[in-house]
Amino acid sequence: MKVEKVKYVLWAVDMDRAIRFYTELFGGSLSFQTEVWSEVVIAGATIGLHADGEGKRTWTGLSFQLDDLRAGVDRLIECGGELARPLDESGEEELHLAMCVDPEGNEFMMTLKRR
Numbered sequence: 001m002k003v004e005k006v007k008y009v010l011w012a013v014d015m016d017r018a019i020r021f022y023t024e025l026f027g028g029s030l031s032f033q034t035e036v037w038s039e040v041v042i043a044g045a046t047i048g049l050h051a052d053g054e055g056k057r058t059w060t061g062l063s064f065q066l067d068d069l070r071a072g073v074d075r076l077i078e079c080g081g082e083l084a085r086p087l088d089e090s091g092e093e094e095l096h097l098a099m100c101v102d103p104e105g106n107e108f109m110m111t112l113k114r115r
Contacts, residue, residue: 007039007046008062010106011053017080018049018104025072025079026064055105057084062108069112073098076110 012018019038022028028042038049042064066072073087076098084099084107098110 005046007048008060009048009050010060010062010102010104011058012038012049012051012104013053013055014104015049015051018102021079021081021102021104022047022049025075025081053104057101057105057107059107062106063111064108065111065113067112069095069098069110072110073100076100 010018015035015038019030019033019040022040022042023030026042028040028047030038031041031046032039036051040047040049073083080103082101084101087095087098096112096114099107100110101107
């Protein structure tokens with residue numbers, strides 16, 4: 001037996017909106033699309049999008065490490081996502097974590113590697 005691909009599956013209420021969000025926010029490329037199942041490849045990882053989502057807030061455990069977290073947060077908002085909680089900028093440390101929600105209700109993290 002050989003593993004051919006690893007996919008992380010998210011639920012989508014609106015398939016076109018979900019595809020647009022992940023391709024625009026993270027520069028992903030659409031590798032497969034139907035009304036029920038689509039796949040977006042981001043930094044070599046495959047995000048599977050499954051239709052029939054309910055739009056409920058759901059923690060996914062998914063994390064995207066970025067080279068510029070502030071730009072990522074700005075782009076998140078531009079692409080229709082939102083922050084799950086306000087950014088904690090109270091400390092002297094550089095911002096390194098943003099808890100996010102996509103337009104389908106999937107919660108994920110965007111991070112910056114601590115230097």
